[in-house]
Amino acid sequence: MVVVMDGRASAGEVEAVIMRLKEHGFSPHPIYGVRRIVIGAVGDRRTLDSLGLENMPGVERVVPIMKPYKLVSREAREEDTVVRVGGAAIGGNQLVVIAGPCAVESREQLLAAAHRVRQAGAVILRGGAFKPRTSPYSFQGLEEEGLKLLAEAARQTGLATVTEVVDEYSLELAVQYVDMLQVGARNMQNFRLLQAVGRSGKPVLLKRGLSATVEEWLMAAEYIMSEGNEQIVLCERGIRTFEQSTRNTLDLSAVPLVKSLSHLPVIVDPSHATGDRRLVGPMARAAVAAGADGLLIEVHPEPARALCDGPQSLTPAQFAALMEELRAVAAAVGRAA
Numbered sequence: 001m002v003v004v005m006d007g008r009a010s011a012g013e014v015e016a017v018i019m020r021l022k023e024h025g026f027s028p029h030p031i032y033g034v035r036r037i038v039i040g041a042v043g044d045r046r047t048l049d050s051l052g053l054e055n056m057p058g059v060e061r062v063v064p065i066m067k068p069y070k071l072v073s074r075e076a077r078e079e080d081t082v083v084r085v086g087g088a089a090i091g092g093n094q095l096v097v098i099a100g101p102c103a104v105e106s107r108e109q110l111l112a113a114a115h116r117v118r119q120a121g122a123v124i125l126r127g128g129a130f131k132p133r134t135s136p137y138s139f140q141g142l143e144e145e146g147l148k149l150l151a152e153a154a155r156q157t158g159l160a161t162v163t164e165v166v167d168e169y170s171l172e173l174a175v176q177y178v179d180m181l182q183v184g185a186r187n188m189q190n191f192r193l194l195q196a197v198g199r200s201g202k203p204v205l206l207k208r209g210l211s212a213t214v215e216e217w218l219m220a221a222e223y224i225m226s227e228g229n230e231q232i233v234l235c236e237r238g239i240r241t242f243e244q245s246t247r248n249t250l251d252l253s254a255v256p257l258v259k260s261l262s263h264l265p266v267i268v269d270p271s272h273a274t275g276d277r278r279l280v281g282p283m284a285r286a287a288v289a290a291g292a293d294g295l296l297i298e299v300h301p302e303p304a305r306a307l308c309d310g311p312q313s314l315t316p317a318q319f320a321a322l323m324e325e326l327r328a329v330a331a332a333v334g335r336a337a
């Protein structure tokens with residue numbers, strides 16, 4: 001359930017509700033909105049009536065939530081959550097573009113990518129330092145050296161940074177160097193990892209699992225938020241279907257659907273969704289038209305030489321041209337870009 005507090009409720013009244021919930025075995029999670037505070041509470045519904053919450057001072061109403069995900073649901077919070085990463089705000093009016101190579105490969109490669117994507121209008125730099133590859137013989141990432149390069153690129157360009165974490169070891173290192181942590185499709189149901197990023201205090205980019213339903217995806221976000229971290233951005237990156245002619249099948253309907261079910265921002269990754277750079281632009285434009293709060297796009301200074309995901313990576317010039325097109329689409333749907 002969520003306890004919706006009156007806009008004028010005092011700190012003491014909020015505290016009293018939290019205490020009452022704890023006394024009855026609930027775990028309360030206050031969510032501080034712009035207009036009011038709601039308290040998400042997970043526990044045994046059968047004891048709800050005996051709590052007498054409706055009669056406590058400062059309480060406007062008590063809303064039971066039937067869905068399995070609670071804190072991430074729209075019922076828990078009507079307003080859109082805005083996730084701040086460095087200077088970027090994801091989930092507001094601004095379309096936020098995250099761009100960069102699949103993997104950090106070298107200083108030259110990363111710095112070239114960083115400067116070019118910044119010039120074109122990206123605000124967050126991506127780059128994998130720990131790569132969850134399908135084959136153990138493929139490039140696995142530069143690990144801490146890659147994280148240091150991301151930090152250097154951030155210093156040079158002013159871009160914020162995001163990188164994928166795959167376990168507690170990579171998480172411990174990544175928090176020292178980057179602004180946002182990515183949980184990849186393959187780890188979307190690694191519940192220990194979700195809890196750990198939930199405790200990290202960093203914003204989290206949560207990709208949809210390879211074959212995850214919308215509900216499973218939102219439950220994964222619930223794991224993170226139940227650890228007290230509300231700074232979560234959901235990323236649709238295509239799902240596995242019978243279709244083999246694209247790498248995955250981009251589920252664009254998930255964008256408006258998830259935005260109606262949850263207050264969290266939703267972005268789209270047309271690179272992993274299609275696996276083909278010729279399809280990245282059209283799907284990026286469609287995603288913005290469908291209401292995505294941002295995009296994640298792979299850009300490599302020399303895609304032909306990329307150690308990872310070259311066929312889906314845009315050249316810097318292609319990326320700059322796409323950003324121009326996206327500005328027009330964003331304007332058409334009332335967004336700034």
Ligand code: PEP
Pocket residue numbers: 102128132164183184185186207237272
């Ligand atoms: C990535 O963003 O580099 C990545 C591995 O994506 P996904 O987890 O969506 O496959």
Ligand code: MN
Pocket residue numbers: 102103272298308309
């Ligand atoms: Mn990739």
